[in-house]
Amino acid sequence: MSDTAAPLAATPTFLQKHHFLLRRLHSLSGIVPVGVFVMMHLFTNFQLMVGDYQHEVEFIHSLPALFIIEVTLWGSIGFHAALGLVYTFTGKANVDRYAYQDNWRYTLQRITGILALIFIFLHIATLRWRWGFFGWFTPFFVAGPDGTPLVSATTANALQHSKLVLILYIVGVASVVYHWCNGLWTAAISWGLTITVAAQKRWGYVCATLGLVLAIFSAGSIVGAMTYKVSDAERAAMQAAIERHEQGLAPIEKSSEH
Amino acid sequence: MTATTQETRTILFKIKRQTEPNSAPFWEEYAVPYKENLNIISCLNWIAANPTTTSGVDSTPVAWDCNCLEEVCGACTMVINGRARQSCSALVDTLVKETGADTITLEPMSKFPLVRDLVVNRQRMFKELIRLKAWVPIDGTHALGGGPKESPEAQDTRYALSRCMTCGCCLEACPQFTIDNNFVGAQAISQARYFNMHKTGAVLADERMEELEGPGGITDCGNAQNCVKVCPKEIPLTESIAAIGRQATVHAIKSFFTGKK
């Protein structure tokens, strides 16, 4: 019978050797760049309802070295997700016995992490990488070959694809918002910024407010995408863009309006 | 519940038993006559004297551990109605009021190796304290003079931390502490903070931090904050975890720039 913790192997694994650094990088990568990017993304989306969504997206697509930014983001998300998955399975949820609010928070952080990962992958794959899954083909285009602005139309088309996709977006975005705001709250404890219970509570109100605002913005964007009426001209331009894409030609990144 | 008189009212105990560390667990039920102000230990005493189950089987006395009987030693800790607590200070009247039923379940803690019935081996907690050097080093080779001066504020904090009785409730409730991993747990983290705050104890602070930055250290806490809710001594465990988190951040940055490790 062993009365001690599991002993470490004689030669520590990579994960064990750089335990602290990796853990803190995992925490940091969730905040910058992933969290900050996601937050900006959720606010930009809202321009679908108010503001010039087309212009905003064209601006982002015109950024120099966009590819490097994207690779950094994918790398960070991949790193955060891979380590997160490893860490998730080091714990054993016990909300059945200890049904405290904080314990639910802890358990939800792990569940929403996995949901967010699945969602983000499907979201990027179908829109950005323009993959088709079993008839689920909703590529995103900035503009049609003739310069018709397509940002709103292709977003709307993606979300209106089916009820299942809509549910995926609602659950996915809610998971992302929760995971980000709760992560921001616990990161302050892990790094030692909020020590006292009072400080943790105050920071908790800040994170909860941020979560609420992001949730309202995201709900607005989803409603905006669902209520957007794709015109016949836009539909034709979308078709043309898809054909162009299938011929292997580069997508148009600027509409004739801007 | 039917109206029962003081004489006939019984409390039904459902007890998870296990004869040997590796044998299969089984459940037994005992009906213990109700009296006012019973605690779980007195019910277990009654069962030890009358080890006959509700189905009339003559069984063996249930094994349990206890010592101080006033919630300062931690030896009697077990899972009562699904929650880890001390059987000496768990009162039948309170438990019945909590659940509204005359039934109480007793289980051994699940995060420590089982010895027999409700007795577990809590040795791992003491080994974690050794791992973190949770003591004030005094080798007796020279006169130390008076103790270090301490502010009333620091004293207040340290007094709260000093009350830990190594009972294991915080670990039993922690989703990150399992029977077979190497997480040090809230109890040891809090003790590291306690000794890092002591002027002489702080001599070992760097060594404590190096251990706490390794596998199973401070970063393995998932901030579920169950520990602080179940701690019978109301030790501010989550504040200790955050304080050690801060010390680890500072220590890691320092060692990065000083080139140590």
Ligand code: SF4
């Ligand atoms: S905060 Fe949660 S994960 Fe951390 S030690 Fe306490 S119970 Fe365990």
Ligand code: SF4
């Ligand atoms: S910190 Fe509290 S719950 Fe944990 S061992 Fe000490 S007294 Fe028990």
Ligand code: FES
């Ligand atoms: S017997 Fe010491 S805490 Fe219960």
